[in-house]
Amino acid sequence: MATNLKKLGSILTKQASLVRRLSSSPSLASDGANGKSINLYTAINQALQIALDSDPRSYVFGEDVGFGGVFRCTTGLADQFGKHRVFNTPLCEQGIVGFGIGLAAMGNRAIAEIQFADYIFPAFDQIVNEAAKFRYRSGNEFNCGGLTVRAPYGAVGHGGHYHSQSPEAFFCHVPGIKVVIPRSPKEAKGLLLASIRDPNPVVFFEPKWLYRLAVEEVPEGDYTLPLSQAEVIREGSDITLVGWGAQLAVMEQACIDAEKEGISCELIDLRTLIPWDKETVEASVRKTGRLLISHEAPVTGGFGAEISASIVERCFLRLEAPVARVCGLDTPFPLVFEPFYMPTKNKILDAIKDTVNF
Amino acid sequence: MALRLAGKRGLNHFTKTLILNTTFRSYRSSTTISDSHQSKRGNDYSLFSTNGFVSRRFESTEAGSQLDVLSSDDDEEQNQLGVNFPGGRVAFTSEMTFLPESNEKRVQCYRVIDDDGYPLPSTQFHHVNKELAVKMYSGMVTLQTMDTVLYEAQRQGRISFYVTSNGEEAINLASAAALSSNDLILPQYREPGVLLWRGFTLQEFVNQCFGNKNDYGKGRQMPIHYGSQKHNYFTVSSPIATQLPQAVGAAYSLKMDKKDACVVTYFGDGSTSEGDFHASLNFAAVMEAPVVFLCRNNGWAISTPITEQFRSDGVVVKGQAYGIRSIRVDGNDALASYNAVRVAREMAINEQRPILIEALTYRVGHHSTSDDSTKYRPVDEIEHWKAARNPVSIFRKWVQRKGWWSDNEESEFRSNIRKQVIHAIQVAEKTEKPSLGYMFSDVYEEVPSNLIEQERSVRETIKRHPQDFPKDVPL
Numbered sequence: 001m002a003t004n005l006k007k008l009g010s011i012l013t014k015q016a017s018l019v020r021r022l023s024s025s026p027s028l029a030s031d032g033a034n035g036k037s038i039n040l041y042t043a044i045n046q047a048l049q050i051a052l053d054s055d056p057r058s059y060v061f062g063e064d065v066g067f068g069g070v071f072r073c074t075t076g077l078a079d080q081f082g083k084h085r086v087f088n089t090p091l092c093e094q095g096i097v098g099f100g101i102g103l104a105a106m107g108n109r110a111i112a113e114i115q116f117a118d119y120i121f122p123a124f125d126q127i128v129n130e131a132a133k134f135r136y137r138s139g140n141e142f143n144c145g146g147l148t149v150r151a152p153y154g155a156v157g158h159g160g161h162y163h164s165q166s167p168e169a170f171f172c173h174v175p176g177i178k179v180v181i182p183r184s185p186k187e188a189k190g191l192l193l194a195s196i197r198d199p200n201p202v203v204f205f206e207p208k209w210l211y212r213l214a215v216e217e218v219p220e221g222d223y224t225l226p227l228s229q230a231e232v233i234r235e236g237s238d239i240t241l242v243g244w245g246a247q248l249a250v251m252e253q254a255c256i257d258a259e260k261e262g263i264s265c266e267l268i269d270l271r272t273l274i275p276w277d278k279e280t281v282e283a284s285v286r287k288t289g290r291l292l293i294s295h296e297a298p299v300t301g302g303f304g305a306e307i308s309a310s311i312v313e314r315c316f317l318r319l320e321a322p323v324a325r326v327c328g329l330d331t332p333f334p335l336v337f338e339p340f341y342m343p344t345k346n347k348i349l350d351a352i353k354d355t356v357n358f
Numbered sequence: 359m360a361l362r363l364a365g366k367r368g369l370n371h372f373t374k375t376l377i378l379n380t381t382f383r384s385y386r387s388s389t390t391i392s393d394s395h396q397s398k399r400g401n402d403y404s405l406f407s408t409n410g411f412v413s414r415r416f417e418s419t420e421a422g423s424q425l426d427v428l429s430s431d432d433d434e435e436q437n438q439l440g441v442n443f444p445g446g447r448v449a450f451t452s453e454m455t456f457l458p459e460s461n462e463k464r465v466q467c468y469r470v471i472d473d474d475g476y477p478l479p480s481t482q483f484h485h486v487n488k489e490l491a492v493k494m495y496s497g498m499v500t501l502q503t504m505d506t507v508l509y510e511a512q513r514q515g516r517i518s519f520y521v522t523s524n525g526e527e528a529i530n531l532a533s534a535a536a537l538s539s540n541d542l543i544l545p546q547y548r549e550p551g552v553l554l555w556r557g558f559t560l561q562e563f564v565n566q567c568f569g570n571k572n573d574y575g576k577g578r579q580m581p582i583h584y585g586s587q588k589h590n591y592f593t594v595s596s597p598i599a600t601q602l603p604q605a606v607g608a609a610y611s612l613k614m615d616k617k618d619a620c621v622v623t624y625f626g627d628g629s630t631s632e633g634d635f636h637a638s639l640n641f642a643a644v645m646e647a648p649v650v651f652l653c654r655n656n657g658w659a660i661s662t663p664i665t666e667q668f669r670s671d672g673v674v675v676k677g678q679a680y681g682i683r684s685i686r687v688d689g690n691d692a693l694a695s696y697n698a699v700r701v702a703r704e705m706a707i708n709e710q711r712p713i714l715i716e717a718l719t720y721r722v723g724h725h726s727t728s729d730d731s732t733k734y735r736p737v738d739e740i741e742h743w744k745a746a747r748n749p750v751s752i753f754r755k756w757v758q759r760k761g762w763w764s765d766n767e768e769s770e771f772r773s774n775i776r777k778q779v780i781h782a783i784q785v786a787e788k789t790e791k792p793s794l795g796y797m798f799s800d801v802y803e804e805v806p807s808n809l810i811e812q813e814r815s816v817r818e819t820i821k822r823h824p825q826d827f828p829k830d831v832p833l
């Protein structure tokens with residue numbers, strides 16, 4: 001299954017220019033001067049290398065992790081740190097996360113890989129009933145804060161039902177865990193290191209679409225980016241757009257096209273979905289008076305609904321139009337129909353115009 | 359192509375064969391003919407099943423008997439050599455044998471003393487001295503007494519819920535006695551005896567059941583969800599079997615730190631049907647983790663008897679399939695349980711490997727205070743285990759016969775513990791509940807902004823509608 005997905009880069013060349021454009025946006029280029037241009041999986045690899053190197057009590061494990069992983073994120077790590085710290089596990093997601101919880105509860109940094117977010121559900125019980133409640137239920141006698149669960153998520157152009165899903169909303173309904181999704185290589189490295197070192201269990205979804213496609217200058221050294229802090233990656237005055245992960249590249253494209261038609265869009269990367277940075281989104285909507293949320297996951301019950309409701313609660317009188325949601329449809333992720341299912345640039349552009357002209 | 363046809367045509371014959379030959383043995387005896395026949399034709403890679411079909415078809419033909427002459431020892435040699443397969447060489451055989459679904463005899467159960475507390479002849483066991491024996495026995499009595507009083511307290515409405523360990527006192531205390539205090543416990547919920555052994559006080563148990571401010575869990579969980587960091591006893595959670603893969607992770611940490619300790623994780627017979635059980639055994643074997651899996655097979659998962667839980671010979675046989683050394687022990691024999699756990703611990707640590715123990719015992723009490731087990735199991739069965747197979751009485755007989763315990767000590771000790779539990783209840787009842795702020799802490803290491811906002815909102819609601827909220831929770 002993974003070999004097919006490796007074709008992603010070549011198949012999605014059409015998207016490459018758009019991703020690069022996002023990556024080289026002014027806010028991203030600001031302090032990346034001392035780094036090399038690398039892709040997203042290499043950035044993840046660097047973060048894992050630094051995590052293992054900087055803390056002898058850190059472990060990286062999951063299915064096929066030993067030889068470098070099906071997306072190459074763990075390349076070279078077993079050689080460098082040994083098979084006891086970077087290792088394959090049996091093919092069993094509930095086992096991987098359960099094992100990780102136990103390892104983390106002993107004061108280790110347990111960095112577990114779930115090969116695809118589509119396969120995280122056998123581990124749902126361990127994440128929801130165990131990891132998320134470990135500290136609370138014990139009155140802080142025990143915690144598994146050292147646990148980070150990494151999983152590639154989202155569309156790739158040909159992944160069908162089971163190599164394309166965006167299950168982030170399920171996890172956003174669970175107090176006790178954090179959900180983090182990076183948009184680019186530099187973000188991925190900093191946010192992953194922050195997630196690994198955060199004293200709470202984190203589910204870290206990596207946009208597999210961007211593993212090879214997104215390239216940007218990434219600082220070589222050790223750095224973290226703050227969790228639960230959204231980032232305004234494009235300033236504007238007419239409408240606020242909120243998204244995360246791979247979808248931001250598509251949204252940015254829509255912003256650029258809207259600008260040509262005289263609409264000034266503000267684009268926010270939420271970065272951490274729970275606990276999320278309401279304040280930054282609220283401040284932006286107070287300025288623009290309009291909000292559009294876009295994600296790949298099905299619209300119903302998606303995290304966009306939560307953002308919409310929260311912002312309506314806070315900014316009702318300031319809103320000049322209904323909150324728009326441009327999301328995946330309420331079907332299983334369809335193979336042949338993916339181009340119809342996806343929240344494309346033009347769907348977003350139409351929604352921007354409708355909202356501004358409401 | 360020939361094979362496929364043979365298989366197709368052979369299918370009917372195979373069915374007939376099964377009818378004609380009542381055992382696989384008689385069926386199997388005829389396979390050699392066709393095996394040689396096929397290999398001479400160059401079909402060395404034939405599948406076992408197809409092979410079988412072909413053999414019967416040719417057995418009755420002239421061609422078949424002629425081909426028999428062509429067989430040679432080369433085939434046998436080749437079969438012995440087998441195939442080099444990941445994990446080691448696998449020998450071939452021309453005999454189509456299915457592994458039986460179970461062994462003819464059930465796996466035996468290790469015990470040291472009989473139901474009257476007499477040591478079995480020639481049973482090997484580690485000597486348990488007076489101090490240890492009395493501590494184990496008094497722990498069992500303490501657990502029994504605490505259960506009785508707290509069960510009554512629930513019936514009186516003083517606590518919301520309770521689970522007794524009645525019938526399982528021996529495996530609770532004896533397993534605890536066999537461990538070092540450095541060994542980590544990942545419990546299910548019917549092992550408070552382990553925590554008791556480690557020094558968790560009656561007051562600490564009762565505080566948890568009352569969810570007062572001295573409960574380490576800060577009143578957040580139902581009664582009996584004990585946990586204590588200083589006793590290396592992970593906090594109980596209700597979901598079944600979730601602790602098992604976690605135990606492997608914790609054991610892996612001990613392994614990496616080269617600690618002289620292991621993890622012991624407890625679970626019931628029902629747990630073995632959960633995916634987490636299988637995940638954990640497999641992980642533990644592959645990771646060579648020093649973890650002892652201790653199954654209290656008490657016959658019942660709420661109302662489901664083990665006959666409706668699995669078709670294997672209990673739990674002990676499941677270990678071997680995962681490459682785990684396993685033993686079945688009489689969980690109502692404190693000495694046998696002590697010995698088995700002690701040796702399991704040594705092997706787990708010294709050999710860095712998982713061990714599976716199946717302790718046969720019986721849940722004499724109801725599943726919980728929300729259950730009436732007489733609705734689904736015969737009272738006679740319960741009474742039998744309560745009287746003839748009572749682990750506390752059995753061990754008492756042994757201890758008293760040694761002259762280490764007397765009837766006087768028994769009654770005095772029981773009444774003393776009963777008073778202590780009642781006193782602990784009185785203290786716990788008077789102790790205030792955890793304050794409201796504890797509702798919002800520990801969700802995350804730091805309280806995030808949404809929870810700060812929600813706490814503010816709850817406090818405003820309390821001001822407006824104080825009558826809606828309990829008075830015993832300090833604000």
